[in-house]
Amino acid sequence: MKRQPIAIFDTTLRDGEQSPGCSMQPQEKLRMALQLAALKVDVIEAGFPVASEEDFAAVSLVARRVKGPVIAALCRALPLDIDRAWAALKEAARPRIHTFVSTSDLHMTHKLQKTRAEVLAMTREGVRRAAGLCGDVEFSAEDATRSDLAFLADVVAIALEEGATVVNIPDTVGYTFPEEYRNLILALRERVPALERAVISVHCHNDLGLAVANTLAALEAGARQVECTVNGIGERAGNASLEEVVMALRVRGEHFPYETGIVTPELFRTSQVLSNITGVQVQPNKAIVGRNAFAHESGIHQHGMLANPMTYEIMTPESVGVKTSSLVLGKHSGRHALAQRYEELGYPLEKGTLEGVYKLFTDLADHKREIFDEDLIALLYDGITEDPQTCRLVAVQANSGTHSIATALVTLECAGGETTETASGDGPVNAVCEAINRITGLQGEIQDFRLHSVTGGADAQGEVHVRVRFPEGVFTGRAASTDIVHGSAQAYLDAINKVLLARSCRESMTSTHA
Numbered sequence: 259m260k261r262q263p264i265a266i267f268d269t270t271l272r273d274g275e276q277s278p279g280c281s282m283q284p285q286e287k288l289r290m291a292l293q294l295a296a297l298k299v300d301v302i303e304a305g306f307p308v309a310s311e312e313d314f315a316a317v318s319l320v321a322r323r324v325k326g327p328v329i330a331a332l333c334r335a336l337p338l339d340i341d342r343a344w345a346a347l348k349e350a351a352r353p354r355i356h357t358f359v360s361t362s363d364l365h366m367t368h369k370l371q372k373t374r375a376e377v378l379a380m381t382r383e384g385v386r387r388a389a390g391l392c393g394d395v396e397f398s399a400e401d402a403t404r405s406d407l408a409f410l411a412d413v414v415a416i417a418l419e420e421g422a423t424v425v426n427i428p429d430t431v432g433y434t435f436p437e438e439y440r441n442l443i444l445a446l447r448e449r450v451p452a453l454e455r456a457v458i459s460v461h462c463h464n465d466l467g468l469a470v471a472n473t474l475a476a477l478e479a480g481a482r483q484v485e486c487t488v489n490g491i492g493e494r495a496g497n498a499s500l501e502e503v504v505m506a507l508r509v510r511g512e513h514f515p516y517e518t519g520i521v522t523p524e525l526f527r528t529s530q531v532l533s534n535i536t537g538v539q540v541q542p543n544k545a546i547v548g549r550n551a552f553a554h555e556s557g558i559h560q561h562g563m564l565a566n567p568m569t570y571e572i573m574t575p576e577s578v579g580v581k582t583s584s585l586v587l588g589k590h591s592g593r594h595a596l597a598q599r600y601e602e603l604g605y606p607l608e609k610g611t612l613e614g615v616y617k618l619f620t621d622l623a624d625h626k627r628e629i630f631d632e633d634l635i636a637l638l639y640d641g642i643t644e645d646p647q648t649c650r651l652v653a654v655q656a657n658s659g660t661h662s663i664a665t666a667l668v669t670l671e672c673a674g675g676e677t678t679e680t681a682s683g684d685g686p687v688n689a690v691c692e693a694i695n696r697i698t699g700l701q702g703e704i705q706d707f708r709l710h711s712v713t714g715g716a717d718a719q720g721e722v723h724v725r726v727r728f729p730e731g732v733f734t735g736r737a738a739s740t741d742i743v744h745g746s747a748q749a750y751l752d753a754i755n756k757v758l759l760a761r762s763c764r765e766s767m768t769s770t771h772a
């Protein structure tokens with residue numbers, strides 16, 4: 259099947275930036291634009307230069323530095339706006355002026371306070387001015403989907419007469435339906451024959467959650483440029499999401515005879531770059547790039563995934579740049595996924611053992627939202643081991659000060675006998691942990707240490723949480739005490755005991771299997 263090329267016009271830096279909380283500084287826009295170029299979008303709309311000195315600077319920075327895609331800038335159909343857009347763009351290798359005016363009676367009457375005749379004149383003068391400056395001019399009929407068709411066709415015809423190379427028919431307020439939008443584009447093509455010589459563009463908003471569906475419908479009617487944003491950000495409920503449109507065309511290629519030039523393994527990275535710049539997290543269930551897009555929690559699905567990933571995934575995670583699918587253990591998981599995870603952790607379970615551990619697991623999952631690997635190891639121990647090899651803190655003492663090296667003396671009772679060790683460290687907690695390492699022979703490395711008071715007043719209980727890395731993995735420890743050093747020693751020992759339990763458990767299993 260011969261595939262028609264579809265141009266991807268990315269407006270993350272313009273319409274996307276209109277999302278509350280998503281504004282970007284020039285350097286941030288440059289970083290994002292470079293990633294969009296790596297993704298191989300066809301057009302980057304970099305901003306609205308007349309809006310501020312900073313946005314002017316951002317557009318000109320992107321225009322100068324980003325090679326490959328066309329660089330576009332938006333402007334109203336006003337001489338000052340158009341001149342400002344061109345001033346920002348003129349150093350781009352491939353510049354495009356994008357000008358717009360509203361065509362719905364609602365917008366013209368209440369917002370622009372212009373008559374239809376005045377809007378026709380604005381279109382003519384605006385596009386003519388832009389075309390006099392730049393060889394590539396896009397014209398958008400704002401609120402096209404709520405406009406009178408005959409009038410809209412007149413506006414489009416004038417824009418084309420004056421030199422527009424691309425005509426955009428936006429669904430500005432996310433109002434249209436796929437069938438209706440398809441018919442609108444077909445009707446315009448019929449009424450304005452000159453449209454056949456231009457590129458028809460679509461720009462859909464997501465107010466009814468139909469932005470992607472409407473975009474796809476417009477392609478079927480002859481549109482050949484899609485305006486969209488990374489993560490679907492944009493004014494109000496956002497714009498059509500770039501990654502969703504691109505992957506819909508790719509995954510359902512048998513239905514859509516189109517292709518884009520997007521390097522799809524860059525999609526996830528691009529999404530992450532954006533959320534890293536704006537600080538706005540991607541919703542977990544976001545299609546393609548959300549953290550749950552390739553995660554499976556329920557037993558029936560996990561079983562299917564283990565048998566063949568195609569049972570529950572319509573695209574591979576690698577195809578969009580996600581490393582791998584994940585089977586998340588939780589209250590809906592079944593025995594197959596549980597057994598698989600234990601195997602990955604180095605604990606292959608026999609059928610009888612699995613049954614017991616699965617029961618403990620489901621009890622735990624009823625009370626705990628997230629089950630970590632260390633929880634599984636602890637469960638295993640609860641389920642099958644009788645003789646814990648744990649250590650108990652007998653005494654701890656630490657000295658520290660501004661001009662002295664911190665030292666600690668720790669006594670532990672391990673496997674019946676008491677041992678005392680001293681150690682020094684960067685601070686008293688570090689010295690205590692080092693002394694515990696010496697006694698137990700383990701080399702834990704603290705990755706996270708948190709202390710917060712549980713009660714008020716000078717005698718407040720301090721609760722200590724630690725995350726410690728061992729060769730087996732990361733284990734957490736927790737303890738509460740009115741003495742910070744004592745609490746820290748207990749919390750660290752809590753993590754150490756979990757490792758010791760895991761080791762003794764692994765040993766007992768190895769001997770059972772031998």
Ligand SMILES: CC(=O)SCCNC(=O)CCNC(=O)[C@H](O)C(C)(C)COP(=O)(O)OP(=O)(O)OC[C@H]1O[C@@H](n2cnc3c(N)ncnc32)[C@H](O)[C@@H]1OP(=O)(O)O
Nearest residue numbers: 306308309310334335336358359360369370371400430493
């Ligand atoms: C659908 C869209 O996404 S449109 C793009 C939206 N993006 C932006 O608004 C970018 C950021 N905007 C801004 O920085 C400012 O709004 C500016 C600099 C553009 C204009 O600021 P101000 O001059 O203070 O005007 P304000 O924003 O209050 O009102 C908009 C004005 O533009 C006019 N206008 C709106 N669209 C158009 C248009 N396409 N062509 C000509 N004039 C327009 C309005 O009628 C109004 O005119 P008025 O000031 O004569 O009443």
Ligand SMILES: CC(C)C(=O)C(=O)O
Nearest residue numbers: 358398400401428430
């Ligand atoms: C300026 C135009 C293209 C727009 O963003 C819209 O109509 O939604």
Ligand SMILES: [Mg+2]
Nearest residue numbers: 273430461493
């Ligand atoms: Mg828009």
